[in-house]
Amino acid sequence: MTWVTENLHKHSLFDCLQKSLSSASTWYNLQTSQDGTLDADIYESDPELEKICKDQGYTYMDIITINKDALPNYEEKLKMFFEEHLHMDDEIRYILDGRAYFDVRDKEDRWIRIAMSKGDLITLPSGIYHRFTLDETNYTKAMRLFVGEPVWKAYNRPADDLEIRKKYLDSLH
Ligand SMILES: CSCCC(=O)/C(O)=C/O
Numbered sequence: 001m002t003w004v005t006e007n008l009h010k011h012s013l014f015d016c017l018q019k020s021l022s023s024a025s026t027w028y029n030l031q032t033s034q035d036g037t038l039d040a041d042i043y044e045s046d047p048e049l050e051k052i053c054k055d056q057g058y059t060y061m062d063i064i065t066i067n068k069d070a071l072p073n074y075e076e077k078l079k080m081f082f083e084e085h086l087h088m089d090d091e092i093r094y095i096l097d098g099r100a101y102f103d104v105r106d107k108e109d110r111w112i113r114i115a116m117s118k119g120d121l122i123t124l125p126s127g128i129y130h131r132f133t134l135d136e137t138n139y140t141k142a143m144r145l146f147v148g149e150p151v152w153k154a155y156n157r158p159a160d161d162l163e164i165r166k167k168y169l170d171s172l173h
């Protein structure tokens, strides 16, 4: 059994509440685009995506394919993505193919699971604790967007003393 399969058995739906992308967005300061205006099949020339990038100032983008044949150090990377962490910058991900989950914490510190599929774009604000995993299909392809140079560093929980964490908590009031 691979780590992913084991992880899915252990974690999948048992200890996480499920939320739709739109309902979670109103609670956790997430920004989403799932109104059908984006078309993942034409991401290379999609005027809607271009507009979002322009409006939000996204100047960097790359594409990551996450499955065991495409991603070097697949198991290690998935373990890393599934460690609860935060970033100094917003995490912007656009699902181009396949499916995946982002988990965030609610105010009672329970995991909220957000199911992402092709065409969904999510912005996790800087300072939010989160984690990422695949579903049983073990495959997704996602665009990663940044304002300026990408900063990949993740701060594993506990990171409560970081200013960015305090700023995020303040933003919820
Ligand atoms: C869908 S991109 C892989 C996950 C990732 O980049 C990240 O930072 C998870 O928190």
Ligand SMILES: [Fe+2]
Pocket: 085, 086, 087, 091, 130, 154
């Ligand atoms: Fe992250």
Ligand code: NI
Pocket: 010, 011, 012, 014, 015, 016, 111
């Ligand atoms: Ni879980």
